[in-house]
Amino acid sequence: MPVKAKICGINHPEALTAAASGGARYIGLVFFAKSPRNVSLPLAAELARTVPTGVRTVGLFVDPTDAFLDRALAQVPLDLIQLHGDETPERVAGIRAAHRVPVMKALKVETAADLDAASAYEPVADMLLFDAKPPKGSALPGGNGVAFDWTLLTGRHWSKPWMLSGGLTPETVADAIRISGAASVDVSSGVEDRPGHKDPALIHAFLNAVRGA
Numbered sequence: 001m002p003v004k005a006k007i008c009g010i011n012h013p014e015a016l017t018a019a020a021s022g023g024a025r026y027i028g029l030v031f032f033a034k035s036p037r038n039v040s041l042p043l044a045a046e047l048a049r050t051v052p053t054g055v056r057t058v059g060l061f062v063d064p065t066d067a068f069l070d071r072a073l074a075q076v077p078l079d080l081i082q083l084h085g086d087e088t089p090e091r092v093a094g095i096r097a098a099h100r101v102p103v104m105k106a107l108k109v110e111t112a113a114d115l116d117a118a119s120a121y122e123p124v125a126d127m128l129l130f131d132a133k134p135p136k137g138s139a140l141p142g143g144n145g146v147a148f149d150w151t152l153l154t155g156r157h158w159s160k161p162w163m164l165s166g167g168l169t170p171e172t173v174a175d176a177i178r179i180s181g182a183a184s185v186d187v188s189s190g191v192e193d194r195p196g197h198k199d200p201a202l203i204h205a206f207l208n209a210v211r212g213a
C-alpha cells in the first residue's frame with residue numbers, strides 16, 4: 001500500500017498545484033492567526049475550489065469555537081477537521097457531532113507516556129496525527145520543524161488511521177516511515193524555502209521520497 005502524504009500550510013496556488021500533481025493525498029489549510037501559513041476564509045475558499053478530486057482538503061484549527069468552525073465550513077469545503085490545540089476527548093467528540101465532518105486529532109509527542117495518553121482519543125477521533133512537542137516558547141503548536149523519536153511508534157498499534165509528522169524533510173522521510181511504520185505522513189516547514197512559503201520543488205522532492213520509501 002503506497003504511503004499517503006499530506007502537505008500542510010498551503011497558502012498559494014503554485015504550492016497546491018505542486019502538491020496535487022506530485023501525488024499528495026491531503027492538503028492542509030491553516031486557520032491560526034499567529035501562523036505564517038494562516039489563510040483567510042476567502043483565500044481558503046478560492047484554493048479549496050481548485051483541489052482536484054481524490055485529494056482531501058484538511059482545515060487545521062487550534063482550539064476553535066463552534067462559531068468559527070461554522071463560518072469556516074460555510075465558506076470552505078473541508079473533508080477533514082484537524083484539531084491542533086489542547087482539545088479534550090470530550091471536545092473532539094462534540095466538534096465531530098456538531099459539525100458532522102470527520103476529525104483528526106493532533107497529539108504532541110515527546111515520550112512514550114504521551115503516546116499512552118493518545119489512546120483516550122481513539123474512540124472519538126476519526127484519525128490521529130502524531131507531531132512533536134513544540135519547543136519551549138514557540139508561538140505555534142505545530143509547524144515548528146521539530147522531530148520526535150520515531151522509535152516510540154515502532155510496533156505500536158492504533159484502532160484509528162494515523163499520520164506521522166514533525167520535522168520531516170525530503171531527506172528524512174524515508175527513514176521516518178521505515179522506523180515508525182507510518183502509512184501516512186505530514187509535512188509543513190520541511191518543504192518551505194522561507195517561513196510560511198512552500199517551495200514547489202521541495203514539495204515534489206518530498207513526495208518522490210515518500211513514493212520511494
Ligand SMILES: O=C(O)c1ccccc1NCC(=O)[C@H](O)[C@H](O)COP(=O)(O)O
Nearest residue numbers: 008035142143144145166167187188189
Ligand atoms: O503549520 C503551522 O503553522 C501550524 C500552526 C498551528 C498549529 C499547527 C500548525 N501546523 C500543523 C501541521 O499539521 C504541521 O504539518 C505539523 O505540525 C508538522 O510541521 P513541520 O514540523 O513544520 O513539518
